[in-house]
Amino acid sequence: MTRDSDDNAGFAVAAEAYDRFMGRYSQVLAPVFADFAEIEEGLTALDVGCGPGALTKELIGRLGHEAVSAVDPSPTFLAAFRSRFPGVAVEKADASRLPHQDDAFDRTLAQLVVHFMPDPVAGLTEMRRVTKPGGMVAACVWDHAGGSGPLAAFWEAAREIDPRADDESERPGTAPGQLESLMRAAGLDEVVETALEIIVEHPTFEEWWEPFTMGVGPVGQFVAGLSSPDRSRLRERCRALLPSGPFEIRARTWAARGVV
Numbered sequence: 001m002t003r004d005s006d007d008n009a010g011f012a013v014a015a016e017a018y019d020r021f022m023g024r025y026s027q028v029l030a031p032v033f034a035d036f037a038e039i040e041e042g043l044t045a046l047d048v049g050c051g052p053g054a055l056t057k058e059l060i061g062r063l064g065h066e067a068v069s070a071v072d073p074s075p076t077f078l079a080a081f082r083s084r085f086p087g088v089a090v091e092k093a094d095a096s097r098l099p100h101q102d103d104a105f106d107r108t109l110a111q112l113v114v115h116f117m118p119d120p121v122a123g124l125t126e127m128r129r130v131t132k133p134g135g136m137v138a139a140c141v142w143d144h145a146g147g148s149g150p151l152a153a154f155w156e157a158a159r160e161i162d163p164r165a166d167d168e169s170e171r172p173g174t175a176p177g178q179l180e181s182l183m184r185a186a187g188l189d190e191v192v193e194t195a196l197e198i199i200v201e202h203p204t205f206e207e208w209w210e211p212f213t214m215g216v217g218p219v220g221q222f223v224a225g226l227s228s229p230d231r232s233r234l235r236e237r238c239r240a241l242l243p244s245g246p247f248e249i250r251a252r253t254w255a256a257r258g259v260v
Contacts (some may be wrong), residue, residue: 001079013216015080021211021220023054025150028066028198031059033111036196036255042107043067046078048095048127052080056088065247069105071098072251095123097240099128106258107131110139112253114179115171124186131260137171139187140196140255145207149174150200151219153225154212158222161230166218179256188258196253206244207237 011018033055039045039062050070059068065087072078073094081090093099096112096230097115108127117123127137141150144167147156157165172178184218202208215224223231 011217012060012076015077015212015221017211017214017216018052021214021216022112022150023052023065024211025200025249026054027057027090028052028054028200029196029251029253030111031049031107032198033138033140033253033255034058036140036194037107037136037257039063039107042102044069045107045109046070046098046100046105046127046130048108048110049116050071050081050090051077053084053239055109055111056081056085060085060088071095074078086132089151095126098130102129103132104130104134106135108137109134112141114139114182115141115144115168115209117136117172118177119239120172120182121185124182124188126255127140127260128186128188128258135260137183137186137260138255138257139173139179139183141179142168143170143174143176143195143252143254144168145169145175146252148250150249152242153220153238153249157234157241158204160237161186161234162222164181168218173254174202178252181253183256183258185250188260191256191257191258193254196255197249198253200249202247202249205239205242207245208242208249209238209248240246 029246044067045059047070050056050072056070068088070090091099108131114120158165180191183191
């Protein structure tokens with residue numbers, strides 16, 4: 001749920017900021033993704049890039065604290081995670097160097113992480129290593145390339161301010177078929193890819209907009225780098241693209257799973 005390397009700017013933020021920015025979507029996505037990954041009682045699971053714990057909370061509810069482990073590279077997110085889930089084993093690590101033995105888990109999952117991995121195939125290969133034979137690796141990424149992710153309206157407005165803005169659409173896994181290809185390259189079998197969709201209601205435009213100013217992720221870095229006049233222009237363009245409220249954001253992820 002967070003990026004894979006603490007070298008990536010925009011994630012050295014308070015967990016509460018992440019909760020308000022992306023957590024409002026990832027918390028709704030978590031049960032849908034867990035269903036896709038076939039998370040069932042009696043299994044063990046590793047949450048890779050757990051962030052403050054949106055997916056982990058869902059895994060705990062299905063499997064129990066002792067059956068769930070997690071990793072994330074962000075010290076601020078780990079501190080929040082440990083206070084929220086004191087019974088869960090969590091370590092500072094990213095997908096390229098998981099601190100676990102081979103064949104340790106029935107399920108290894110990465111929610112909204114693959115597109116931030118410096119080397120997605122290496123990260124997914126490492127996830128395969130720690131998964132038991134017959135177990136499953138699963139991942140999902142927002143449909144940024146198709147313009148159906150939760151940030152679509154923002155990036156449409158941002159490109160009017162700066163056509164060179166990194167709208168995340170070129171990142172791996174954000175277009176159909178990419179996650180499937182990455183998993184096959186990582187040596188996974190019986191790979192299946194599908195679209196998962198969620199709906200999040202926002203009571204007002206202000207409630208939707210404010211988290212974009214909190215410095216989280218590529219969005220937060222883009223906003224922070226704007227002049228005050230351009231930031232105002234961006235906000236007003238976003239306002240023109242969205243209702244005043246209440247309104248719904250319909251967001252789609254590409255999700256893939258493969259068997260070890």
